Each structure stands twice: as C-alpha cells, then as structure tokens.
Amino acid sequence: MSEAGRKLPLFDQIIKPEHIVLNNGHEIDRPRSRIPLIIACLVLVIWVSLRATGFNLATIISRAGQLKVILGQIFHPNFAYFPKVVSPLIDTIKMSIVGTVVGCVIGLPLSILASSNINSNHPVLLFIRFILSLMRSIPTLIYASILTLVFDLGTFAGTIAIAFFTIGIVAKMLYESIETIDMKPYEAMTSFGASTLQAFWTACMPQILPTYIDDCLYCFELNVRASTILGYVGAGGLGVLIRERTGLRAYSDLGMVLLTLFIVVFLIDLLNDYIRSKIS
Amino acid sequence: MTELTVMEQLQAEPKNFWKRVLIFLVILALVVWGSGSIHYPGMTEKGIGIASGIVHGIFHPNKELLFDLGDSGVPFLVLQTIAIAVLGTIFGAILAVPFSFLASTNIVPKPVAYFFRALILMIRTIPSMIWALVWIRVTGPGAFCGVVTQSVCSIGMISKMYITAIEDLDTGILESLDAAGCNTFQKVRVGILPQLSASFISTAIYRFDINLKDATTLGIVGAGGIGSPLVQSITYGRWSNVGAFLLALIILVLIIEYASTKIRNRLARGKAN
Amino acid sequence: MIEFKDVSKTYPNGTKGLKHINLQIDQGEFVAIIGLSGAGKSTLIRTINRMIDITEGQLIVDGTDVMTLKGKDLRRFRRKIGMIFQSFNLVSRASVIKNVLSSNVPDMPWYKVFFGIYSQEQKIKALEALDKVNILDKAYHRCDELSGGQMQRVALARTLAQNPTIILADEPVASLDPIMADVVMSDFAKINKEMNISILLNIHHVDLALKYATRVIGVRAGEIVYDGPADKVTDAVLDQVYNGKAVPKSTDIVTEADAEEIAEVTENE
Numbered sequence: 001m002s003e004a005g006r007k008l009p010l011f012d013q014i015i016k017p018e019h020i021v022l023n024n025g026h027e028i029d030r031p032r033s034r035i036p037l038i039i040a041c042l043v044l045v046i047w048v049s050l051r052a053t054g055f056n057l058a059t060i061i062s063r064a065g066q067l068k069v070i071l072g073q074i075f076h077p078n079f080a081y082f083p084k085v086v087s088p089l090i091d092t093i094k095m096s097i098v099g100t101v102v103g104c105v106i107g108l109p110l111s112i113l114a115s116s117n118i119n120s121n122h123p124v125l126l127f128i129r130f131i132l133s134l135m136r137s138i139p140t141l142i143y144a145s146i147l148t149l150v151f152d153l154g155t156f157a158g159t160i161a162i163a164f165f166t167i168g169i170v171a172k173m174l175y176e177s178i179e180t181i182d183m184k185p186y187e188a189m190t191s192f193g194a195s196t197l198q199a200f201w202t203a204c205m206p207q208i209l210p211t212y213i214d215d216c217l218y219c220f221e222l223n224v225r226a227s228t229i230l231g232y233v234g235a236g237g238l239g240v241l242i243r244e245r246t247g248l249r250a251y252s253d254l255g256m257v258l259l260t261l262f263i264v265v266f267l268i269d270l271l272n273d274y275i276r277s278k279i280s
Numbered sequence: 281m282t283e284l285t286v287m288e289q290l291q292a293e294p295k296n297f298w299k300r301v302l303i304f305l306v307i308l309a310l311v312v313w314g315s316g317s318i319h320y321p322g323m324t325e326k327g328i329g330i331a332s333g334i335v336h337g338i339f340h341p342n343k344e345l346l347f348d349l350g351d352s353g354v355p356f357l358v359l360q361t362i363a364i365a366v367l368g369t370i371f372g373a374i375l376a377v378p379f380s381f382l383a384s385t386n387i388v389p390k391p392v393a394y395f396f397r398a399l400i401l402m403i404r405t406i407p408s409m410i411w412a413l414v415w416i417r418v419t420g421p422g423a424f425c426g427v428v429t430q431s432v433c434s435i436g437m438i439s440k441m442y443i444t445a446i447e448d449l450d451t452g453i454l455e456s457l458d459a460a461g462c463n464t465f466q467k468v469r470v471g472i473l474p475q476l477s478a479s480f481i482s483t484a485i486y487r488f489d490i491n492l493k494d495a496t497t498l499g500i501v502g503a504g505g506i507g508s509p510l511v512q513s514i515t516y517g518r519w520s521n522v523g524a525f526l527l528a529l530i531i532l533v534l535i536i537e538y539a540s541t542k543i544r545n546r547l548a549r550g551k552a553n
Numbered sequence: 554m555i556e557f558k559d560v561s562k563t564y565p566n567g568t569k570g571l572k573h574i575n576l577q578i579d580q581g582e583f584v585a586i587i588g589l590s591g592a593g594k595s596t597l598i599r600t601i602n603r604m605i606d607i608t609e610g611q612l613i614v615d616g617t618d619v620m621t622l623k624g625k626d627l628r629r630f631r632r633k634i635g636m637i638f639q640s641f642n643l644v645s646r647a648s649v650i651k652n653v654l655s656s657n658v659p660d661m662p663w664y665k666v667f668f669g670i671y672s673q674e675q676k677i678k679a680l681e682a683l684d685k686v687n688i689l690d691k692a693y694h695r696c697d698e699l700s701g702g703q704m705q706r707v708a709l710a711r712t713l714a715q716n717p718t719i720i721l722a723d724e725p726v727a728s729l730d731p732i733m734a735d736v737v738m739s740d741f742a743k744i745n746k747e748m749n750i751s752i753l754l755n756i757h758h759v760d761l762a763l764k765y766a767t768r769v770i771g772v773r774a775g776e777i778v779y780d781g782p783a784d785k786v787t788d789a790v791l792d793q794v795y796n797g798k799a800v801p802k803s804t805d806i807v808t809e810a811d812a813e814e815i816a817e818v819t820e821n822e
Contacts, residue, residue, distance in 0.1 A: 045366055046366070046367070046370065048359075048363065049362075049363035049364075049366045049367045050363075050367065052356075052359050052360045052363035052423065053360060053363045053364055053367060053422075053423035053424055053426065053427050053504065054422060054423055054424050055367065055424055055427055056419075056424060059418070059419055059420075059424070060418065060419065060428065063418045063419070064418070066417055066418050067414070067415070067417075067418045070414050070417055070418075071414070074414070093314075094313070094314040094315070094316070095314075097310050097311065097313075097314040098311055098314040098315050101307065101310075101311050101314075133534055133537075134530060136533075136537075137493075137529070137530045137533035137534055137537070138526070138529070138530065139493055139494075139496055139497045140497075141409075141497040141500055141507075142496075142497065142507075142510065142511070142514075142526075142529075145500070145511050145514050145515075146330070146334060146514055149326070149327070149330045149514065149515075150327040150330050150331055151320075151327065152327075156320055159315075182645070184638065184640055184641075184642035185642050185643055185644045185652075187604075187638070187642055188636065188638060188642035188643075188708075188711075189655065189658065190604075190631075191602060191604055191631065191634075191636035192631055192632060192634070192635060192636060192656055192659065192712070192715050192717075193627075193628040193629065193630070193631035193632040193659040194628070194658050194659045195628060195659070197663075198658045198659060198666055199658075201666055201667065202644070202655045202658050202666065202669075203644050203655070206644050206646045206647045206651075207644065207646055225405070225407055226407075228407055229407045229409040229410070232409060232500065232501070233500065233511070242409075242410060242413070246410075246413045246414075254410075258406055258410065261405065261406075262402065262405050262406075265405050266401075266405075284689050284690050286677060286680040286681055286684055286689065287677075289680050289689055289690075289692050290673075290676060290677060290680060292692075292693065293650075293676070293693065294693055
C-alpha cells in the first residue's frame with residue numbers, strides 16, 4: 001500500500017525505493033539506504049577541508065618532541081611565579097563578575113521583549129531576536145579587540161565585552177524558557193486588572209527564577225574561562241600574562257598560570273553546584 | 281484540630297525577608313568589589329571615530345574583498361574557517377571515543393575511569409587559545425594549527441557527553457542478544473552502536489557549532505581562519521575590510537547555528553526517513 | 554448591574570460566539586449559565602470583564618460601557634470584577650498567601666511589586682479571605698502541595714481579597730470531584746449571600762446549578778433559550794437547552810477527568 005498523497009523526499013524520487021513482494025503477497029517499498037551518499041559527501045568535505053587547511057600529519061609526528069618539551073615544562077609549574085599571577089587573576093574574576101551581572105540584568109528585560117507569549121508586538125519581537133542573534137554571533141574576543149581601541153587597553157573594555165556576549169546568551173536561554181511557562185496565572189492576573197509588567201513579574205517571574213539563576217551561573221562559568229584569554233588582545237586579566245609568557249617561551253610560568261586557573265575554575269564550579277542544589 | 285486565628289497565622293509567617301536582603305547585599309558587594317578596579321578610562325581620542333568607522337564599515341563593506349576568490353579573500357577565509365571546524369570536530373569526535381569508554385564507570389574499573397575523567401576535565405578547562413599557543417610551536421602558524429588545536433580541545437566536551445550516553449546504555453539488550461547466540465562483535469554492532477549513534481552524532485554537530493565560533497577567533501593567535509585578518513584590519517583601522525569580515529562572520533555563524541539546531545532537533549525526534 | 558444590549562460576538566475565523574444577547578443581571582444575583590460545550594457560555598462570561606471583546610451591541614456594567622474602556626481605565630474597571638477559572642490559574646511554585654496577596658498588585662507602586670513587599674494590612678486581609686474559605690491553616694504551604702478543591706478555594710480567596718462587586722467563574726467546579734464541587738459551590742452561595750456579590754458561573758452539573766443558583770440562564774448556539782428562576786427549570790427546559798438530548802443527572806456525567814480527580818482526592822484526604 002503506497003501513500004499516494006504524500007510527496008516522496010527528493011532522495012527517494014531520484015533513487016527509487018526497492019519494490020518488494022513478500023511471500024504472502026503483500027507489497028512494500030523499501031527506501032534505499034542513504035548511508036553511501038552520506039559517506040560520499042563526508043569524504044568530499046574532508047578532502048576539501050584537508051586541502052584548505054594544509055593538513056600534514058608528518059609534521060606532527062616529526063615535531064612531536066617539541067610538544068613533549070613544552071608540555072613537560074607546563075606540567076612543572078614555576079611556583080615562584082605565583083605572586084605575579086594573583087593580581088591579574090583577581091582582575092579576571094572581577095571582570096567576569098561585573099560583566100556577568102551587568103549582562104544578566106540587561107538580558108532579563110530583553111528576554112521578556114523577545115518572548116512571543118508576553119510580547120504580542122511581532123515586529124518588535126523579531127527585531128529584538130535579531131539583535132540578540134547578532135550579539136551572540138560575534139565572539140567575545142572580537143568585541144574585546146574593538147573595545148580596547150574605543151576605550152583604551154584594560155579591564156573596562158574586557159568587562160563590556162563580557163557583558164555584551166552575556167546579554168546575547170542569557171536572553172536567548174531565558175526567552176526559550178519563558179515560552180514554556182504556564183500562562184494561566186498570568187491570565188488570572190490580567191483578569192483582575194494587572195498590567196502586562198505587573199502580571200509578568202508576579203505570575204511568571206516565580207516560575208522562571210530558578211532557570212534564570214541557573215542560566216546566570218552557567219554564564220558566569222563560561223565567562224571566567226572566556227575572560228582569561230581576553231587579555232591576549234589587551235583587555236586585562238590573566239590573558240596579558242599568557243601572551244607575555246608564551247612570547248618569552250617561559251612555559252613553566254605558563255604552567256603556573258594554568259594551574260591557578262584550573263583550581264579557580266574548579267572552585268567556582270563547586271560553588272555554583274552548591275548554589276544550584278540550594279535552589280532546587 | 282484547634283482553630284487557628286488570623287492573627288496567629290500572621291505571627292507564623294516565615295521570616296525570609298532578611299535572607300533575601302542578605303543575598304541582595306552579597307551580590308551588590310561583589311559587584312562593588314568587582315568594579316572597584318575597573319576604571320572607566322574614558323573614550324580614547326580616536327574612540328568615537330573608531331566606533332563610527334566600524335558602523336560605517338559594516339554598511340559599506342569592502343566589496344572587492346568580499347568577492348575576491350584568492351587566498352586572502354573572504355570566500356576562501358570562510359571556507360578555511362569551516363574546514364578547520366569540520367576537521368577539528370571529526371578528529372575530536374573520533375579521538376573522544378577511546379577516552380570516553382576509558383572514563384565510563386560501567387566499562388572500566390573506577391580508578392581508571394576517574395584518572396581519565398581528570399584528564400578530560402583538564403583538557404576542558406584550558407581555553408582553546410592556549411592550546412593553540414602551544415601547538416603553534418609544533419605546527420607553525422596557519423590553519424593546520426587550528427585543526428590540531430580543535431581536535432584536542434573537542435575531546436574534552438565531546439567525551440563528557442559521550443560518557444553520559446555510554447553510562448545510560450541499556451544492557452538488557454545484550455542479554456537478549458546473548459540468548460540469540462551473537463558473538464561480541466555482533467553484540468556491539470547490533471546492541472550498542474544503534475543506542476549510541478544518535479547521541480554521538482548529535483554531540484558532534486553541537487560541538488561543530490561551538491568549534492566554528494571558536495575557529496573565528498583562533499586566528500588571533502595565528503591559527504588560520506577569518507580571525508587573524510579581521511583583528512589585523514581592526515588594529516590598522518581598515519574599517520571597510522572589518523565590515524566585510526564581520527559581515528561574513530555573522531552570516532556564517534547564524535547559518536551554522538540555525539542548521540545545527542534544526543538537525544539536532546530532527547535527530548532527537550528520530551530520523552524521519 | 555450588568556446589561557447586555559443586543560450583544561453579538563463574531564470570532565476572527567467567522568464563528569459566531571454570541572448572537573443578539575439581551576440580558577439584565579441585578580446586583581447580588583447568583584446566576585448559573587448552563588448549556589453544551591461550545592454553546593457560548595465562556596464567551597458570555599468573558600465579555601463582561603472584556604477578556605473577550607464583543608463585536609456588536611452594547612455591554613454596560615455598573616454604568617460603564619465596557620467597550621469604551623482602554624488601558625488604565627480597563628484595568629481599574631477589572632479591579633471590581635473577580636474571576637475564577639476551571640484550572641485555578643494559581644502560581645503553583647508560590648505559597649498560598651503569596652497567591653492571595655497578588656490580587657493587590659495592580660494597586661501597588663512598582664518598587665513594591667518588584668520586591669514583593671506587602672503591608673501588614675494587606676496580609677491580614679489576605680488571611681481573612683483564606684479564613685472565609687476555610688483554608689487558613691494552609692497559608693504558608695506551596696500551592697502545588699494542595700488538592701484541586703483546596704486550590705480552587707485559594708483562587709476564591711484571591712478574588713475575595715480584591716473586594717469585587719461581581720465574581721465571574723468559568724467552569725469553577727469542572728475539574729473537581731462531586732463532593733469538592735458541592736463544597737466550592739456552597740462557598741460561592743455563602744459569599745453571594747453574606748457579601749452581596751453578584752456571581753455568574755458556567756456549569757455543566759445541572760443539579761448543582763439548580764441547588765445553589767437563584768437564576769439559571771440556558772445558552773444554546775450563542776443564543777439565550779431559557780432565563781428564569783432555578784426552581785422553574787423543568788425537564789422540558791433542560792431538553793431545550795441541551796438541544797433535545799435527554800438531560801443527564803449530574804451523577805451520570807462524571808467524566809473521565811472527574812474520575813481521575815476522585816481517585817486523587819480520596820488519596821489526599
């Protein structure tokens with residue numbers, strides 16, 4: 001029995017499905033496997049990619065010794081270098097905190113404007129979503145490298161860069177969860193005279209607050225990692241050291257920087273997990 | 281049950297007002313502390329010029345660059361950026377397979393699993409830029425460095441997702457295959473691969489999305505792709521070039537993000553053949 | 554007083570919700586609206602506080618032409634009208650008292666709304682409202698810990714805390730088991746008598762409607778086919794309202810959803 005009404009996918013139109021007549025007389029169409037086509041495409045893509053990137057396995061093998069030397073130094077961190085790490089590390093953390101808080105605070109109203117169940121003004125909704133996509137598509141480092149020119153080198157540019165990127169992510173995650181909430185309490189609030197904002201804040205906010213906090217913490221984790229490298233383009237924090245030390249090939253100093261980073265990230269993850277367990 | 285009065289209940293109200301004030305104050309204190317050392321340096325003299333230059337550049341991109349098919353033109357750089365992400369993801373996804381099996385507690389003994397988990401955590405924590413800075417000494421600058429960097433970096437996150445999928449494996453099916461007289465290879469092929477393939481592919485596509493965004497910035501340290509000419513143009517103030525590169529980058533990222541979400545949603549709902 | 558003058562409602566897709574309704578409801582009446590699903594009962598109720606706009610005619614509530622209201626005036630008008638829903642429409646993650654207090658929100662300055670600060674006076678009023686519907690002891694429980702009947706009473710308390718002159722109820726007992734439905738209906742009757750609040754409710758349970766309401770309005774296909782005192786409702790009237798179908802007794806129309814509720818409630822209580 002063939003489904004006459006349904007249009008066949010393009011693939012099955014070109015390569016006709018195999019027609020099978022079973023022993024008991026029933027007939028079925030078995031679509032041909034797409035695996036060969038997928039593999040062929042994959043091989044082509046990989047071949048083009050190898051050509052475009054100048055991939056050369058021999059180089060890695062012949063120069064693997066170099067890697068061993070560098071990694072060896074990184075894994076023997078120069079502990080004497082630690083005092084020099086502290087101040088940029090604190091800068092990095094400060095940048096992440098302020099950037100995250102600013103981004104999350106600005107992201108909240110934007111996410112409300114971007115939720116189709118709260119904002120019925122379609123053009124505004126699409127405009128806000130478009131802006132949010134734009135903000136997310138530009139990497140933090142590109143923001144930072146532009147902002148260091150506009151605001152001069154230093155942590156201010158880094159903070160703004162982080163805030164920009166955070167707004168894009170937080171608002172997107174948040175409007176996706178706002179669109180799944182129960183709108184009935186909101187309906188009730190409007191039925192007894194609350195304005196859109198009042199109704200949203202009282203009826204919807206309690207529902208999204210746990211998600212919101214979770215999203216903020218997630219962004220904070222992302223931002224700590226991201227802000228370590230912002231200094232590479234001059235936006236303050238650990239990145240400045242990383243650029244300087246790799247430039248000087250002082251890899252055991254770099255090892256110290258990475259070790260500290262590793263511990264800090266680990267501690268922050270622990271703290272966030274603790275906060276999350278408290279909330280839920 | 282004794283009758284409660286309104287006043288009694290009023291007294292019984294849980295007092296979490298001060299708790300909230302405290303949380304608010306802690307966040308406030310953190311922000312104040314954080315912004316303490318972040319001084320507003322004021323716009324640089326050229327600041328406003330730069331800002332307007334970028335806006336102007338985006339609306340008037342360098343068209344020559346946009347359609348130049350040579351090695352320094354936008355089309356080739358976009359292709360190269362995609363190529364870095366493609367190879368980085370494929371190699372990373374393949375390399376992650378042994379790592380994730382070795383880190384799954386239902387496959388290997390716990391001490392082994394925890395050792396590999398620590399290794400995976402380490403790979404994940406170190407930002408990809410730093411990996412690139414290390415690899416660049418081995419491979420020299422260029423797109424090749426980007427590929428190697430992403431192959432290694434991707435292992436971290438991909439393994440983490442693979443491990444979850446592996447530990448969720450339904451082993452009941454292996455018993456039924458045993459009963460049907462299958463050998464080990466057949467059991468893996470028929471009983472395990474189908475369970476894992478969808479989530480593995482989904483993870484790889486998700487990682488491709490991330491790698492692509494990452495590949496646009498790896499160029500800053502010299503690892504190829506669209507990043508390094510972009511940052512150079514920014515530094516030298518060639519705004520129409522900046523406009524061309526930024527435009528290409530934004531469109532590229534938006535398209536890939538859209539496609540990746542679409543494909544992953546389809547995988548999650550089951551392949552509609 | 555609520556006055557419908559030749560009111561019609563046509564939905565954007567062309568469906569006629571209401572057809573030339575003429576109706577007058579005095580302050581303090583307890584009106585039950587009966588009819589088949591889709592007959593226009595909900596539309597009729599929801600036009601009164603303009604949750605649904607009418608397309609023709611005039612609707613006057615306490616001297617105000619409802620369709621002339623806009624923005625702030627509409628919101629101020631809605632303050633006097635309480636509304637109860639089939640699915641309670643409470644913030645399930647918040648505590649019972651927070652839900653009741655939320656009825657004060659429209660009158661509060663923005664910063665108090667923002668931080669959720671309510672005055673002592675408002676809290677006492679909220680607790681009194683809870684006392685009136687007999688669930689004072691649950692004040693600090695989260696709403697999702699309550700049974701359906703209890704949640705509907707919280708919703709009723711929320712409405713009472715708003716000091717309405719009219720309460721509109723859209724299928725208030727449809728998702729409750731027969732026993733809870735009876736309790737909630739008697740709450741409505743008590744409020745109607747003691748506080749002289751007009752009550753309009755949609756209901757499928759004909760016997761509950763006849764037991765508690767003072768006036769019954771039968772709606773069929775957007776038109777009023779019966780309007781009169783509850784004790785004059787005969788089988789012939791019901792026959793007409795329900796389009797010639799035999800009139801089921803409430804005990805027979807326990808739906809699947811009701812059956813589930815009963816099972817749940819018997820577990821809970």
